[in-house]
Amino acid sequence: MQTFKSSFLQTLQERGFIHQCSDFEGVDALALKGELIAYVGYDCTAASLHIGNLLSIMMLHHLQASGNKPITLMGGGTTRVGDPSGKDETRKLLTVEQINDNKNSIKQVFSKLLTFGDGKTDCIMLDNADWLTKLNYIDMLRDIGRHFSVNRMLSMDSVKLRLERDQEMSFIEFNYMILQAYDFVELARNYGCNLQMGGSDQWGNIINGVDLGRRMKNKEVEAHQLYALTTPLLTTASGAKMGKTASGAVWLNADMFSAYDYWQFWRNTEDADVARFLKLFTLLPMDEIAKLEALQGADINNAKIRLATEATALIHGTDAANQAADTARKTFEQGIVATNLPTFEYPRAEIIGMGVLDAFRITQLCASNGEARRLIAGGGLSVNSVSVTSHTHILSETDIVESFVKLSFGKKKNALLKAI
């Protein structure tokens, strides 16, 4: 454990953000003077960022809060190439249109946690398509390519692992690290950027940028020392990768993952992870987290509720977070029908006489009749909190309580049929 002088590194350290750094002292000195200009790059492979990316956004937030300048870099150019890090197979190449759509869709999240503008510590957003697409192949080989040793590139994890597993690695992907390294130098040159942060899987790519900066400095480019800082890979205490659920990733955009589901995701955190996540994913002061951390047994649930509400508020706003907390309390603790569950309206006459299989399919709780049948056989479906015992059950007048029928899939997924 080292001690840092700057509040930036102190904060990152006590909250558990730090995995590796190329030079702690150098970063500490810059941070102390408020002269850090740090960037994180974001892939545009999906229409939303997910909680894996959230870690680095939080880091940028702490950076800004400590008086330094953050840069968010959209990978409009690099996404056209595809990052091979941590992937077994080549991903399908996205079209330029898809990438642009994704880029626009992703952008909205940053303003929740970062202040943009023209001021000294205001965040700026850039897109590496602006310079990467203008590169000339021969010039690039001469100016940048000569600084890269293929011997070394082959030894990078992102390449080596592919080769060891006999997995295909195309030339386009092989170039990814060069482009990312170039990004760093480009940002250093034009924006004074001096630090790149990212997940631990990005270490190799980031270091390449640092090295490129040094090599070019000796030659033609007026550049300053560049630094690298990475966060640990996020896993749950039981070792599973963070952020994957049955339906896929935990997205940050509300239209892809509702505030309620997002709240639920954090609410279902394992006991052993609560303190760690409070530090990483909320802005609660450390002494308050210490109090929550001290809770034992079933009281840990209070800490989880706090975690869920705080984390949801950061991304979806305080109102949405409180509403999600409220819905959860009614649904789970009081068994009351909360009306902001997913609701599907149908004429009263149609609901009466509707088969349960249809009802669960219509409300999208079950994907097929077969799935509904299986779950009924296993006691997993219920109507108005009463377990359904037969797949031939027909909804009747008595199932409609104050014009609602509450359908539940397991204990955690609910939907309402509303009679109109």
Next chain:
RNA sequence: GGGGGAGUGUCCCGAGUGGCAAAGGGGGCGGACUGUAAAUCCGCUGGCUACGCCUUCGUAGGUUCGAGUCCUACCUCCCCCA
């Protein structure tokens, strides 16, 4: 260019003798126990108008009462030689 090998249940890995809706894992989901946790145990993990029918083993044909399994061509990938 020559020789050898591989592609299996649309989540992944992986058995598979001509009778196969296809072994076994992992993951996921549901149930029990709990605290909306973890661990553990049990069940499920192609579709349907459902004791029956339809669609699935790289693609397209063929042999056969019957093909994941045999034959032919093609596609993709890997290894060795040049």
